[in-house]
Amino acid sequence: MDLNLLRTFTVIYELKSVSEDANFLNITQPSVSYALKKLRQEFNDDLFVRDHSSMIPTKKADFIYKTFSQALYEIDNLISHEKSFDAASSTFNFVIAASDLGTSYFIPALFKYINQVAPNISLEVIQLDAKNTKDWLNKGIVDIVICNKLNDMEDYNFEVILKDHYVGITHNPAYNIHNYKEAQYILVSSNSGHKRIEAWMKENKLKISLKIPNFHALPYLLKDSSHIAIVPKTLAKLIHSGMHNIDFSKHMAALEVGIYKNKSAENSHVINWLIQIIKTHFSVD
Numbered sequence: 001m002d003l004n005l006l007r008t009f010t011v012i013y014e015l016k017s018v019s020e021d022a023n024f025l026n027i028t029q030p031s032v033s034y035a036l037k038k039l040r041q042e043f044n045d046d047l048f049v050r051d052h053s054s055m056i057p058t059k060k061a062d063f064i065y066k067t068f069s070q071a072l073y074e075i076d077n078l079i080s081h082e083k084s085f086d087a088a089s090s091t092f093n094f095v096i097a098a099s100d101l102g103t104s105y106f107i108p109a110l111f112k113y114i115n116q117v118a119p120n121i122s123l124e125v126i127q128l129d130a131k132n133t134k135d136w137l138n139k140g141i142v143d144i145v146i147c148n149k150l151n152d153m154e155d156y157n158f159e160v161i162l163k164d165h166y167v168g169i170t171h172n173p174a175y176n177i178h179n180y181k182e183a184q185y186i187l188v189s190s191n192s193g194h195k196r197i198e199a200w201m202k203e204n205k206l207k208i209s210l211k212i213p214n215f216h217a218l219p220y221l222l223k224d225s226s227h228i229a230i231v232p233k234t235l236a237k238l239i240h241s242g243m244h245n246i247d248f249s250k251h252m253a254a255l256e257v258g259i260y261k262n263k264s265a266e267n268s269h270v271i272n273w274l275i276q277i278i279k280t281h282f283s284v285d
Helices: 003-015 018-025 029-043 059-082 100-117 133-138 195-203 218-222 233-239 268-282
Strands: 048-051 054-057 093-098 122-127 144-148 158-164 166-170 184-188 207-212 228-232 244-247 255-261
Touching (some): 003 029, 003 059, 018 029, 054 059, 093 100, 100 144, 100 233, 133 144, 133 255, 144 268, 158 233, 158 268, 166 218, 166 233, 184 218, 195 228, 207 218, 228 233, 255 268
Parallel strands (some): 184 207, 184 228
Antiparallel strands (some): 144 255, 158 255, 166 228, 166 244
């Protein structure tokens, strides 16, 4: 089968739109429609059914997508290894969506390294929004995402770069693993990528006094307070080393921080270069 048909199918599946597929692949809309017609004939199935402005995949399309997307990922990786990338002279702008931990822990070291080896390359970092991660990758809005593993991203390759666990941080040393349920909590929204924190707190009926969008304000909110916030241990060290920690590793599952990439990116070899830099120089077991 023509490789272009595989790519057209995959992009329609991910973007749920023929017109956006055409824009993404930089081809005409009639060309996409013709490709879809050939695919429907090939598989004897509608593959996509129009619902208002969206193209809804059939069950057969769901099944085909898993095979096609994996095949394209491996093909693109193979091709990218054969392409040369002159980082020293490149002016590429990488757009990275990152969690608070990804931004605080990885971006400073990555920025310093990039400035040394490729001073003309620029980085643009945007705040992770777990609800939009898949859409941002599919539409090429971001090149990579640095965050903990997300439940709805099973079809995306995930490169682990940090293993961590959760701790409670507080200025009140009276709280420990035996009486933590007596405390009041500051909760960081699950949109930051840490759904398990919110789920676990609600399951244990912990009292949530404040809910905030990210971890940035925690040092100021916890100061002169007896509240507890639950964060990855690596981030706890960055926030304030003097805070009292409560180890929740036996109560909450460990987390893995890693990288998701845009599988259909035209500049796959360039993105793979960045991923390899992060894995080689900044990955932590």
